[in-house]
Amino acid sequence: MTEIQRPGALYQQVAAAIREAILSGEFEPGAPLPSEAQLIQRYQVSRPTVRNAVATLRAEGLIEVRHGKGSFVRSDGQPAVTIERRVSRTAKGRFTTPDGSEWDEAEVTAYRSRTTRATGQLLGLDTEEDLFVCDRLLVDPASGTRAMHRMLTPFAIAADVPVFGEAPGPTLTAAYEIMTQVGHKLWWSETVRARMPLPDERSTLRLPDATPILHVARVTHGTNDRPLLLEELRTGADRAELAYRITADKEPARRGRA
Amino acid sequence: MTEIQRPGALYQQVAAAIREAILSGEFEPGAPLPSEAQLIQRYQVSRPTVRNAVATLRAEGLIEVRHGKGSFVRSDGQPAVTIERRVSRTAKGRFTTPDGSEWDEAEVTAYRSRTTRATGQLLGLDTEEDLFVCDRLLVDPASGTRAMHRMLTPFAIAADVPVFGEAPGPTLTAAYEIMTQVGHKLWWSETVRARMPLPDERSTLRLPDATPILHVARVTHGTNDRPLLLEELRTGADRAELAYRITADKEPARRGRA
DNA sequence: TATCATTTGTTCGTATGTATC
């Protein structure tokens, strides 16, 4: 039985006590926490209070709760997948996107859509402009990590290159290759964000509780900085990380909001 | 009064109904949701059920709840701060880190510490090796966005350059400049992760509910790919994003795990 | 300034359903 007498609400004091026990190593990663009944005894509080405390730690990503089994300390292991966001050109003139691990394509769906305010801005278009969209569900075979990939191609770009008009459209590598052969000198502008997943993203990516999504939007630019296509990659941040390699170079001209 | 009769638990059905109303635009961003009492009436459920549903939407980051006022739809606006992760070299040979907006330094504390397993690996050291550490609390004056910056310098590196041994150590720009003058050709390796904040990070960064943290670890490498120092930047993902600019170039030699 | 109604936060109690072993 541990004394509780700190700041804030009762359940926060209980949560703080358990958190401290976890961070201090009293409960090892993977080890089970005491059951709700035991926590009620230990801290002399009611069941709702214990559940509130447990819910708090769960939202912090510190523990994982399994129905009928108990609560377990999450292991803060290294990410299983390192996504390297450098695009290189091989000797043969091919573009490759080294991902650390190669993804398997589990599902591919292609359809037509229109720009939203956000996607239009990234592509240098207005809203409600026509697009080809190709969604891919990617799976890392080694770890089972999942990712959602979306490629958006404006009609104006696809018109220059017939392949883009046909479903499901070319693969990414092929798209890059084609763009280069057409004479574009490519560069990429990426923005990285994180947010909590919506329920459908949670289930598609098979994410545990309190797992944020890493959301990468990459705009491929060609000659004259013309935006050619937009990629969006969404994956759970619990097992994936992004890796960049940056080299100092000359001051680049400011090209507006990335 | 809206009919509820779908999958899963009652509170999940209520949550789904409200979520749909939000995403369909019935409740505009910034607008208040019905009060708990009204939701009880609307869906004919008990208060705990309504509160559970509201808590679900809160964990998804869809709504924001203010004590004594009500629940409000979160605006999914553009981030206030775009952190540009390109390091450039000016004509004078100075390094600048254009941040989109310049940060103010609110607090600076310097101390000595040792490598952990994670930091040691990034710096190419064992664990428990001596370090100089400098923490800075950064504030974007325009938006009030906060960020935590940490710079770790191994003793071995600091020994070469006296300034590093004195608290609080040089600023980042100064550090880069010094490294260059000593003869290093610098490049950077960054890894980006996202996770839920711990309570102290929540309060320091003043983060609202369901806000993940963007965690960037940047290792500065010098001649012979020797790791010189490690920076860590942590900031709330609700108002900040990272921006990278990537150019295709020759295949780089693989340098191990980034 | 003080009070009051409204709204969310916290805490107890109780009962039942469902997953795991």
Next chain:
DNA sequence: CGATACATACGAACAAATGAT
């Protein structure tokens, strides 16, 4: 099948923040 553990749902009461009277 039973025992254990978490999930859901209802009811009730009081505390605390907010804004208006």
